[in-house]
Structures are given as structure tokens and as C-alpha cells.
Amino acid sequence: MESSEKAKKQYQDMVEIYSPKSKIATDCLRAFLCGGAVCAFGQFLSNTYLSYTGSKETAGALTAVTLIFLTVLFTGLGVFDKFGKLAGAGSFVPITGFANAMSSPAIEFKREGLVMGIGAKMFTVAGPVIVYGCLASMVVGLFYYFLK
Amino acid sequence: MRHHIGEQTIRFESRPAITAVASVVGPKEGEGPLGQLFDKVEPDMMAGTQSWEKAESDFARQGIDLAVKRAGLEIKDIQYILAGDLLNQSIGSTFGVRSFERPFFGLFGACSTIGEALALGAMLVDGECADNVAISASSHFCAAERTFRFPLELGVQRPLTSSWTVTGDGCMVISSEGEGPGITAATAGKIIDMGIRDANNMGAAMAPAAADVLVRHFQDLKITPDYYDAIATGDLGRYGLEILKRLMEERELPLGDRATDCGVMIFDNETQDTHAGGSGPACSAVTFASYFYPRLKEGVIRRMLFIPTGALMNSMTSQQGESIPAIAHAIAIESQ
Amino acid sequence: MDYLKAFVVGGLICVVGQILLDKTRLTSARILVLFVVAGCLLGGLGWYEKLVEFAGAGASVPLPGFGNALAKGVKKEIDENGFIGVLTGGFKSMAAGVGAAMLFSFLASQIFSAKEK
Numbered sequence: 001m002e003s004s005e006k007a008k009k010q011y012q013d014m015v016e017i018y019s020p021k022s023k024i025a026t027d028c029l030r031a032f033l034c035g036g037a038v039c040a041f042g043q044f045l046s047n048t049y050l051s052y053t054g055s056k057e058t059a060g061a062l063t064a065v066t067l068i069f070l071t072v073l074f075t076g077l078g079v080f081d082k083f084g085k086l087a088g089a090g091s092f093v094p095i096t097g098f099a100n101a102m103s104s105p106a107i108e109f110k111r112e113g114l115v116m117g118i119g120a121k122m123f124t125v126a127g128p129v130i131v132y133g134c135l136a137s138m139v140v141g142l143f144y145y146f147l148k
Numbered sequence: 149m150r151h152h153i154g155e156q157t158i159r160f161e162s163r164p165a166i167t168a169v170a171s172v173v174g175p176k177e178g179e180g181p182l183g184q185l186f187d188k189v190e191p192d193m194m195a196g197t198q199s200w201e202k203a204e205s206d207f208a209r210q211g212i213d214l215a216v217k218r219a220g221l222e223i224k225d226i227q228y229i230l231a232g233d234l235l236n237q238s239i240g241s242t243f244g245v246r247s248f249e250r251p252f253f254g255l256f257g258a259c260s261t262i263g264e265a266l267a268l269g270a271m272l273v274d275g276e277c278a279d280n281v282a283i284s285a286s287s288h289f290c291a292a293e294r295t296f297r298f299p300l301e302l303g304v305q306r307p308l309t310s311s312w313t314v315t316g317d318g319c320m321v322i323s324s325e326g327e328g329p330g331i332t333a334a335t336a337g338k339i340i341d342m343g344i345r346d347a348n349n350m351g352a353a354m355a356p357a358a359a360d361v362l363v364r365h366f367q368d369l370k371i372t373p374d375y376y377d378a379i380a381t382g383d384l385g386r387y388g389l390e391i392l393k394r395l396m397e398e399r400e401l402p403l404g405d406r407a408t409d410c411g412v413m414i415f416d417n418e419t420q421d422t423h424a425g426g427s428g429p430a431c432s433a434v435t436f437a438s439y440f441y442p443r444l445k446e447g448v449i450r451r452m453l454f455i456p457t458g459a460l461m462n463s464m465t466s467q468q469g470e471s472i473p474a475i476a477h478a479i480a481i482e483s484q
Numbered sequence: 485m486d487y488l489k490a491f492v493v494g495g496l497i498c499v500v501g502q503i504l505l506d507k508t509r510l511t512s513a514r515i516l517v518l519f520v521v522a523g524c525l526l527g528g529l530g531w532y533e534k535l536v537e538f539a540g541a542g543a544s545v546p547l548p549g550f551g552n553a554l555a556k557g558v559k560k561e562i563d564e565n566g567f568i569g570v571l572t573g574g575f576k577s578m579a580a581g582v583g584a585a586m587l588f589s590f591l592a593s594q595i596f597s598a599k600e601k
Contacts, residue, residue, distance in 0.1 A: 015349070126585070140555045141574070
């Protein structure tokens with residue numbers, strides 16, 4: 001097998017032709033419908049909580065907590081991954097994706113123990129979200145502090 | 149180098165015989181097109197143990213145990229066990245063979261392991277270093293997913309070029325005496341890397357390695373593909389097999405209809421949603437043991453070339469952006 | 485009406501994620517990080533809050549909304565507690581969500597086992 005850069009490039013072009021493309025139109029439609037449904041359900045929760053508590057902020061927090069609870073429950077029951085396969089980004093872009101990313105490794109790695117199993121692995125996907133979310137909020141905070 | 153021919157090939161004059169085989173698989177494989185052919189289908193992915201890793205080791209233990217019995221031998225008649233798998237430090241094999249208390253060589257060739265084991269086992273027997281050698285290759289879908297990809301319950305869409313790791317163990321006994329199809333030649337592959345980086349397209353990464361070893365095999369032995377009744381690669385999958393056929397046409401050694409791939413044979417993508425096909429060390433091992441071995445024995449297939457293929461990256465090299473080195477070994481097996 | 489707005493806007497944000505997933509080599513984990521950071525920066529500029537006012541849960545439930553909440557939180561903390569708010573604001577505003585996810589995930593790990601596929 002010739003392995004010059006030119007041969008590699010040629011081979012990679014050929015692989016492109018032989019590899020099936022994901023069906024982006026169908027994928028997007030499913031992401032739109034499923035993601036939209038999750039958000040509409042969130043709106044329903046938010047409206048309900050608002051009418052009971054009267055506080056927008058509390059209603060928002062309770063909505064997030066409820067969605068997280070349901071996601072973790074369905075992850076544990078072994079059905080969330082099927083929703084994820086169907087919905088694609090429609091399942092992981094809403095807060096449900098964050099909850100699934102924390103609960104699935106926690107369940108998966110329980111045999112490795114409470115500390116290095118559940119405790120550590122819970123943050124393999126969620127950890128980076130928290131780290132970069134916090135860092136971004138600090139950047140925002142710095143600008144806000146000096147420019148306000 | 150009495151047995152060495154050409155650049156990379158060994159001819160085994162004594163034709164070490166594969167006297168027995170065993171295939172033990174998980175439930176999904178049992179539901180697949182080869183389901184009826186396997187020796188044992190475990191209904192439980194956990195195989196009655198407490199973890200996926202233990203289950204994989206138990207598959208390996210069962211496979212070796214069954215093959216040795218079928219060969220009419222006892223485990224103490226086996227001079228060497230050669231085995232490998234996908235898990236870190238090959239724990240699937242080492243934990244599986246520890247109760248046998250026999251000399252052991254652990255192999256790593258990823259999904260090409262059974263090819264590596266066939267070549268080395270035949271060398272041991274042909275070189276009169278052993279009368280009987282047991283070889284085994286195992287993998288487990290759940291253990292592989294958590295080691296290399298994502299937790300099982302994470303909701304992800306698998307790309308269409310991705311493959312499904314076969315759960316099970318394929319074992320064979322190679323003997324200097326006894327009945328069975330003989331190993332006549334082995335061409336050991338080089339590491340070939342054509343710069344494919346996508347770990348979800350391993351068929352494309354491995355196809356050039358298969359093409360390279362095939363061309364070398366035909367040149368070293370001065371034969372053409374039509375010498376063989378069947379040419380079966382390990383786990384290139386649907387798209388990788390097409391790429392290999394095209395590569396061989398470009399080299400004017402077209403494989404034609406005799407070419408197939410164990411990864412394509414073991415699952416039915418329409419009903420089992422396995423995308424490109426099966427993969428993992430067990431994929432080629434159990435497909436050979438359940439489908440090709442009986443046909444070689446009956447003489448339905450007289451000569452076959454078996455080319456287990458392996459992608460030799462790990463999750464760390466993928467994260468570091470390295471391309472995927474691949475390997476393939478070509479093993480010629482002929483019925484008596 | 486607010487349900488329709490939530491559905492359409494939330495759905496469209498997910499479509500952006502799906503396009504990134506299919507058209508680039510980005511994994512879902514990277515897209516999550518990207519969306520939270522983007523939401524936080526847009527929230528810092530005050531733009532994302534306008535989308536939340538328009539679409540409600542359609543903008544706050546997807547992960548950019550999580551990022552936006554961090555930006556809002558850090559501003560509030562700075563207003564109340566001064567410079568130390570730069571460090572504490574983000575963390576405080578994600579406390580309810582992350583705390584709930586931690587608690588539920590831990591409980592789930594004690595009750596459930598991963599199912600074979």
C-alpha cells in the first residue's frame with residue numbers, strides 16, 4: 001500500500017464516496033419535533049408552577065428540576081437512550097441532555113465503587129459543561145464589573 | 149528460514165490441523181442470521197456473573213473448555229493457550245484462562261486477534277514446539293462500549309458507518325495430529341495507516357491493511373484470488389468490504405463474489421440495527437467457528453483465505469487526534 | 485400561544501445542534517459545552533434574555549438558556565456583593581440544576597442498573 005500524502009488524500013476522498021451520509025433532513029425534523037415538544041412541556045410546567053408560586057425565578061428553577069428528575073428516571077428505566085437515538089439533538093440540547101449525561105455514567109459505573117465509580121464518572125460529560133459554563137460566566141462578570 | 153516464502157508469508161508443510169472449534173455468543177448474536185450455527189447462545193449478557201467484564205472472561209473460559217473437550221483432549225494436553233481481547237491489559241482473556249493453569253501467551257491485535265493467534269499457533273505446532281494449542285478471541289458489547297465509547301444509557305445517535313461489537317468467544321484447537329482442515333499458509337500483515345481519523349468508520353481505516361496483506365499473500369505464493377473458494381475478511385463491515393473490493397480491482401486482483409466479511413454475515417442490519425455490521429475480536433472468531441469451519445470440514449469450501457482485520461487505536465489516541473493504524477493477517481486454510 | 489412559541493424556538497435551537505452533529509465531527513459533549521458557553525456570552529450581552537422574554541421555556545430549557553442563567557446570576561451577584569460575585573455568581577445560579585442532577589443521579593445509581601442493548 002502506497003502511503004504518501006498524495007495516496008492518503010486520494011484514499012480519503014474515495015472513502016467519502018463509499019461512506020453513507022446521515023439523513024440530515026429527517027434528523028433535523030426529528031430534532032425539531034422532539035426538542036420542541038420538550039420545550040413546550042417545559043412551558044406547561046413553568047406556567048403551572050408560576051400560578052402556584054407567583055415567582056418567575058422559582059417557577060424556572062422548579063421546571064428545570066422537574067425535567068431533570070424525569071430524565072434521570074427514564075435514564076434509569078433504560079428508555080432515555082431510545083429517545084436520544086430518535087431525537088438526536090432534540091434530546092441532548094434541552095436540559096434533559098445534561099441530566100442524562102450525569103445519570104447514565106453514574107448508573108453505568110456503580111460497580112467501580114462509590115468514589116471513583118459513581119462520584120468521579122458522573123462528571124465525565126457534565127464536568128466540562130460546568131467548567132466552561134463557569135469560566136464563561138466569569139468572563140461575563142469581569143466585563144460587567146469594569147464596564148457597568 | 150525453511151518455511152518463509154517471499155516477503156511476509158510462511159508455508160506450513162505439516163498443515164497443522166484445526167481439530168475442533170467452539171463458539172459461545174450473547175443473545176443478539178443468537179438472534180442474527182448465524183444464530184442456529186453457534187454452539188452456545190447465552191440468553192444473559194451477564195452470563196450469570198456480576199459484571200460485563202467477568203461475563204466476557206466467562207465466555208472465553210467456556211469457549212476454550214468446549215473446544216478442548218470436542219478435540220477429545222483434556223486441558224492438560226494443551227501445551228499453550230494463545231488468547232486476546234479488546235479490554236485494557238487483555239483482562240477478558242487472562243481472567244478467563246486463569247482457572248486452566250496452562251502456559252499462556254496473551255495476544256493483542258484488536259479485532260485481528262484470531263488471525264494473529266492462528267498464525268502463531270500454527271507456527272508453534274509446525275515448528276514442533278507443541279502438539280496441541282488452544283487459541284481464543286473474545287469481546288463483549290457492553291464492556292467495550294463503556295471502555296471506549298459512552299455509557300449504555302447515554303442517548304446518542306450512532307453514525308451509519310459505526311459497527312456493533314460482537315459479544316462472545318471463538319476458540320479453536322490446533323494440533324499436529326488429528327482430523328480437521330489444515331492451516332497451509334499465513335501472511336502476517338504490516339501496520340497500514342491511510343490517515344483515517346474517524347473511530348466510527350473503522351471499516352475504512354482497516355480496508356487498506358486488508359488489501360495490502362492480500363496483495364502480498366498472492367504475490368508471495370504466486371497465486372490469484374480464484375485459487376480460493378472463499379475469501380472472508382474479519383470486520384470491515386458493509387462499506388469497508390466495498391472499499392476493499394475496489395482497492396483490489398485497482399490492483400488487478402479482483403476478489404469477485406467469493407469475498408465476504410464476517411461483520412456483514414453475523415448481523416442483519418435491517419432487523420438488528422447494527423449499521424455497518426459486527427466488529428470486535430469475537431466477530432471473525434465466532435463466524436469462522438460457526439459458519440466456515442463446518443463447511444471446510446465437509447469440503448463444501450475446499451480452500452479459504454481468512455483475513456481478520458484490526459484497528460489499533462485507543463480512546464486516548466483518538467482524543468489526541470491521531471489517525472487509526474490498522475492491521476490484517478491472511479490465513480490460508482484448506483480442507484483435508 | 486406561548487406553547488407554540490416555546491415549541492418553535494426550542495425546536496429550532498435543537499435543529500442548530502443537529503446540524504452541528506451531522507455536518508461536523510463535533511460530539512454531543514462538545515456541542516453541549518459550546519451551547520452553554522454561547523448562551524452565557526449572549527446572555528452577558530443581554531441578547532439572549534430578549535429571546536427568553538419572547539419564547540419562555542423555548543429559550544430557557546435548551547442549554548443556551550442554562551448559560552444565560554449563569555450570565556444573569558453573575559451580574560446579580562456583582563450588583564449585590566461586588567467583585568467577589570465574578571467568582572460566585574455562575575456557580576450559585578447553576579446550583580439548583582446541578583444539585584438536583586447530582587442527587588437524582590446518585591439515587592438512580594443505587595436503584596437502577598445499566599440495561600444491555
